Amino acid sequence: MNNSNNTNPGNTDWSLHVGGKTALVTGAAGGLGHSFTRCLLEAGATVIVSGRRREALESLKSCFPEHAGRIHVVTMDVTDEASVTEAFDTMADDVGIPDVVVSNAGVATSKKALDLTGSDWDQVVDTNLKGCWLVANEAARRLSAINRGGSIIMISSILGHRVAGNVAPYAAAKAGVEQLTRALALEWARYGIRVNALAPGYIETDLNRDFFATEPGQKMIRRIPQRRLGQAGDLSGPLLLLASDLSDYMTGSTLVVDGGHLQSSL
Numbered sequence: 001m002n003n004s005n006n007t008n009p010g011n012t013d014w015s016l017h018v019g020g021k022t023a024l025v026t027g028a029a030g031g032l033g034h035s036f037t038r039c040l041l042e043a044g045a046t047v048i049v050s051g052r053r054r055e056a057l058e059s060l061k062s063c064f065p066e067h068a069g070r071i072h073v074v075t076m077d078v079t080d081e082a083s084v085t086e087a088f089d090t091m092a093d094d095v096g097i098p099d100v101v102v103s104n105a106g107v108a109t110s111k112k113a114l115d116l117t118g119s120d121w122d123q124v125v126d127t128n129l130k131g132c133w134l135v136a137n138e139a140a141r142r143l144s145a146i147n148r149g150g151s152i153i154m155i156s157s158i159l160g161h162r163v164a165g166n167v168a169p170y171a172a173a174k175a176g177v178e179q180l181t182r183a184l185a186l187e188w189a190r191y192g193i194r195v196n197a198l199a200p201g202y203i204e205t206d207l208n209r210d211f212f213a214t215e216p217g218q219k220m221i222r223r224i225p226q227r228r229l230g231q232a233g234d235l236s237g238p239l240l241l242l243a244s245d246l247s248d249y250m251t252g253s254t255l256v257v258d259g260g261h262l263q264s265s266l
Contacts, residue, residue, distance in 0.1 A: 019044025027105030078131030149192025185252030201258025225260030
C-alpha cells in the first residue's frame, strides 16, 4: 500500500520521539518546506518556519490553525551571516534554540554551463551550500555553548551523487552539502550534535508538475525503477527518523529517497 501522501507515516507514535523538540525549517514557504512543517507539527514538535519573505511565512502559518501555539515565524536570509545571527537571537528570546534544524532553503537554475554568469553561480551555491553551513554553524555554536545536543538535517539531492544537464552549480552545491554533512558530523559528534543528510530524488511539486506531464518528463519517470515520481510525504518517515532520538547513533549519514533512481542504469 502506498502511503506517500501521509506526512506522519507508519504505526510509530512519533510524539514520543519528536514531541517536545523545537525544530527550525529554513526555506519553509517554498519547495518541500510546507510538507516538512506539517510533518514535524503533527509529530508534536514546536516548529520555527523561516525564510526571506515574512508574508509568505505568515501565510504558511495560517495553514495550521490547529497548531497555532507551536508554529513561529522568523525571517532569515541564509546567505547573510548577520541575518542568520539576528534570526537565532530572535529564536533564543522567543522560542529557544532549536534542537532540530532542517536546512531546506535552496534555489536552482536551468542553464547550460557556458551560459552561466558569475551571479547565477553565486546565487545557487551561496543558498544551497553556504546557507547550510551558516545555519548549521550558528545552531551548533549555540547548542554546544549550553551543553545540549541536537540533530541537523541537510536537504541534499540525488544530484549530489549523479549529474544531469543544465544544473552544474546545483549539482556542485549538493555534492558539497554531502561532504559538509560528513565534515561537521565528525567535528560535532563530541558535542552530541548529529549531522545527517536527506537526499530526495524527483519529488512532484507545483513547480515541476507540468514538465513531468510532457513526453520528456514521462521518459524521465520511466527511468525511475519504481516508475513514479516521489511525493512530499515519501520524505516524512526519513525526516522524522533523523529528527528523533531513534537515530541517536546516526551521524554523517545520507538517507536517499528516490524510488531507486540512483540505481538505474546509465
